[in-house]
Amino acid sequence: MMxxxxxxxxxxxxxxxxxxxxALPVNDGSSAGPVGSAGCPLAIDPMxxxxxxxxxxxxxxxxxxxxxLLGVPAWTITDHAQARRLLTDTRLVKDINEWxxxxxxxxxxxxxxxxxxxxxxxxxxxxxAEHRRLRTKTAQAITPRRLEQLRxxxxxxxxxxxxxxxxQGADGGPVDLKTHxxxxxPMSVVSRLMGVDPALHPRLxxxxxxxxxxxxxxxxxxxxxxxxxxxxxxxxxxxxxEPADDLTSALILADEGGEPLTEEEVVGNLKAxxxxxxxxxxxxxxxxxxxxxxxxxxxxxxxxxxVSWDTVIEETLRWQPPSTHLLMRFAVEDIEVPGRDGExxxxxxxxxxxxxxxxxxxxxRNHFGEDADSFNVRRPTPIRHISFGHGxxxxxxxxxxxxxxxxxxPALYERFPALRLAVxxxxxxxMPVLTQNDLAALPVLLHD
Numbered sequence: 001m002m003x004x005x006x007x008x009x010x011x012x013x014x015x016x017x018x019x020x021x022x023a024l025p026v027n028d029g030s031s032a033g034p035v036g037s038a039g040c041p042l043a044i045d046p047m048x049x050x051x052x053x054x055x056x057x058x059x060x061x062x063x064x065x066x067x068x069l070l071g072v073p074a075w076t077i078t079d080h081a082q083a084r085r086l087l088t089d090t091r092l093v094k095d096i097n098e099w100x101x102x103x104x105x106x107x108x109x110x111x112x113x114x115x116x117x118x119x120x121x122x123x124x125x126x127x128x129a130e131h132r133r134l135r136t137k138t139a140q141a142i143t144p145r146r147l148e149q150l151r152x153x154x155x156x157x158x159x160x161x162x163x164x165x166x167x168q169g170a171d172g173g174p175v176d177l178k179t180h181x182x183x184x185x186p187m188s189v190v191s192r193l194m195g196v197d198p199a200l201h202p203r204l205x206x207x208x209x210x211x212x213x214x215x216x217x218x219x220x221x222x223x224x225x226x227x228x229x230x231x232x233x234x235x236x237x238x239x240x241x242e243p244a245d246d247l248t249s250a251l252i253l254a255d256e257g258g259e260p261l262t263e264e265e266v267v268g269n270l271k272a273x274x275x276x277x278x279x280x281x282x283x284x285x286x287x288x289x290x291x292x293x294x295x296x297x298x299x300x301x302x303x304x305x306x307v308s309w310d311t312v313i314e315e316t317l318r319w320q321p322p323s324t325h326l327l328m329r330f331a332v333e334d335i336e337v338p339g340r341d342g343e344x345x346x347x348x349x350x351x352x353x354x355x356x357x358x359x360x361x362x363x364x365r366n367h368f369g370e371d372a373d374s375f376n377v378r379r380p381t382p383i384r385h386i387s388f389g390h391g392x393x394x395x396x397x398x399x400x401x402x403x404x405x406x407x408x409x410p411a412l413y414e415r416f417p418a419l420r421l422a423v424x425x426x427x428x429x430x431m432p433v434l435t436q437n438d439l440a441a442l443p444v445l446l447h448d
Contacts, residue, residue, distance in 0.1 A: 036061020038346065043068045044325060046112075046214035048430040051324065051359065051437075056373075058360040064337040064345040067325075067355065069434065070112050070214070072101065074328065074353040075346075078360035080367040080386065082337060088391040092329040092354055093127045099330045100351030110218050115211065115225050116435060117328045117353075122268025124393070131392055137254040137261055138269060138396050142193075142247065147403055150193065154407045157188045162415050166446070174422035174443040181412070182285040182442070183278070186404055190277035193400070194270060195239060195246025200231065208275060212433045232271050236263055247273070273397060279436055280322040280388075281401045285408055286442045287320035288312055290428065291375045293421045293444075298377050303413060307377045313405050314383040318368065319375045321358040321387035322401075324437050329354045340366070358387055359437065416446045 033039035035057055042057055044067050058065050062078030077083045086092055096118050101107040107114065119125055123134035161181050169175040187201055196204075210216045210224045236248065240263070243249035251266045261269070292299035292312070301307045331348045339345035348354055362385055363372045369381065388398035395401075413419060421428075422443035431438040 034061065036065035036067070038066050041066040041068045041073060044070075044434060046070055046434050047432045048324075048434065051430060055357075055359045055363060058357050059363055059365075062345075062360060063340060064348070065357075066346075067357075069325070069327075069355070072107055072111060072113075072353075074355050075348050076325065076355040076357045076360075077337075078357050078364075079340070080361050080364040083356055083358075083361045083386060084390050086329075086335070086337075086354070087356070087386070087389065087393070089335065090127070091331060091333050091335050092348075093332055094125050094131075094329060094393070095127070096125075096330065098332055098351065099328075099353050101353070103351075109222060112214060112216075112218055112221065113327060113434065115221060120229070120268030120271065121262075121264050122272050123396070124272045125268070127392070133259070134261065134265055134269065135392075135396065137251055138247070138273070142396060142400065144399070146193075146247075147399055150189065150400070151403065151407070153192055154185075154189055154404055155411075157185055158408050158411050161185055162411060166415070169446040172445075172447065174445055177289060177442040177444050178282065178286055178439060179441070181408075182282045185285070185408055186278035186281035186401070189281075189400070189404055190274055190397075193247050193277070194274055195244055195248045196235065196274060204231075204274070208279070209431075211275075212279075212431070212436055212438070214432045214434055228271060229267070232267050232274075233263070236266050236270065276395065277397045277400065279438065280395070280397065281404045283320070283322040283437045283439070284313065284316060284401060284405045286439045287437070288316040288405065288409055289412070289419070289444070290421070290425065290439070290442060291316055291319065293419075294425050295375055298375070302377065303417060309406055309410050310402075311377050311383070312409065313402055314385065315375060315377050315379060317387040318362045318383050318385035320437055321362050321385070322437055323387070323435060324357065324359040325435055326356045326358060326389070327353075327435060329356075356389075361385075362387055418446070418448045420445055 036042050042054070042061065042065065045054055058076065058078045063082040065076050065078055067074055067076050077086055096102050099107070102118070123131055123138060126134065161184055165175055165177070165180050168180055183205065184201070187204065188198070191198060191201065207224050207228055211221060211228070216224070236252065239249045240252050243253055248266065248270050251261055251269060254260065292302065298307070302309065302312055331350050331352050331354065333350050335348040337345045337348065365372045388395040422445045428442065429440045431440050
């Protein structure tokens with residue numbers, strides 16, 4: 001099992017000791033420079049035990065900070081303005097073959113995060129004209145009209161799950177809101193959208209948990225990736241033979257605007273949509289409930305109708321974005337990044353990997369104000385975050401995630417207006433998932 005790495009100290013010259021792979025040098029703490037500099041990279045904690053402190057260190061080091069992801073060096077962007085700029089910079093691409101460490105064999109199948117950057121061909125892994133071709137097919141299927149058609153489906157699933165939550169808490173004891181509500185809701189919805197057999201849900205829960213977790217042995221993770229590929233390839237072949245009224249069939253049949261999608265492209269889009277389509281909403285629902293429980297005066301304002309649920313959703317997305325460190329883009333030429341003082345912050349060299357640290361971007365005081373570290377549904381300025389991304393690769397399922405939360409959260413509090421946490425908030429832990437802001441559980445009490 002991988003051991004947690006300590007969050008780096010902030011005194012000059014103190015560097016985080018990393019769990020580097022044998023092919024990379026281990027930082028022994030002798031390098032000089034502030035944490036997050038090229039000479040003193042911050043080792044991102046794979047156990048996610050101190051995300052708040054880690055985010056603060058990245059903010060201090062930014063807008064361009066040097067990090068290590070399970071021993072692999074990369075740059076990360078921590079400022080809102082620079083993230084927006086670089087997410088539309090064509091010099092940063094998704095093609096893993098542009099990554100020097102991958103091309104030279106330094107990073108390979110035994111790196112635990114390889115399955116998130118070396119993945120099937122889909123709209124998530126290509127750029128330019130090919131990205132537009134693949135994304136257009138999905139956009140043609142996830143229309144506002146189709147989402148509205150999903151509304152009664154989401155409402156039905158929500159109320160059925162709330163019945164289960166009520167039954168679980170009938171004795172007055174705690175209920176894990178993740179297990180009984182926040183996890184099955186988006187999985188059921190995205191499965192309905194994509195045409196995934198509900199009988200697969202239990203197995204998919206197990207597989208995705210193992211895939212994302214940093215404590216999963218790599219050989220087991222590679223087997224998980226193979227099984228997911230087998231499941232979804234089989235599903236695509238079945239729907240190719242017998243199309244149905246779902247997004248997967250629509251992707252198979254779509255031929256408007258040029259060349260149809262290949263089987264590999266449909267499978268890649270399907271796998272990515274199911275993964276992202278349920279993980280983001282789990283995080284959004286759980287963090288909204290946790291935030292409102294920690295701020296009862298704000299919760300009361302929301303329940304009294306003084307603040308909209310849309311505002312709660314956007315502030316939650318800013319304050320606790322579903323993705324903490326989104327992997328990864330690669331520079332096809334040197335890119336100079338300006339600092340906050342106008343002087344250069346550093347240069348991303350050609351062939352280097354770049355991560356967007358949305359946890360830090362959402363806490364940017366220059367953009368969100370001096371209270372950016374606080375949850376505040378009465379924020380005086382519009383909450384213009386980029387937690388679902390920005391530019392060509394903005395999350396295609398963002399509207400669906402927002403719709404699910406906009407139905408689920410008010411229904412939850414209408415059913416259980418006295419809902420509160422069953423444990424002190426400091427006892428709530430993140431899953432050991434380096435890329436996702438995923439809580440292990442959220443035990444709640446339903447009644448006073």
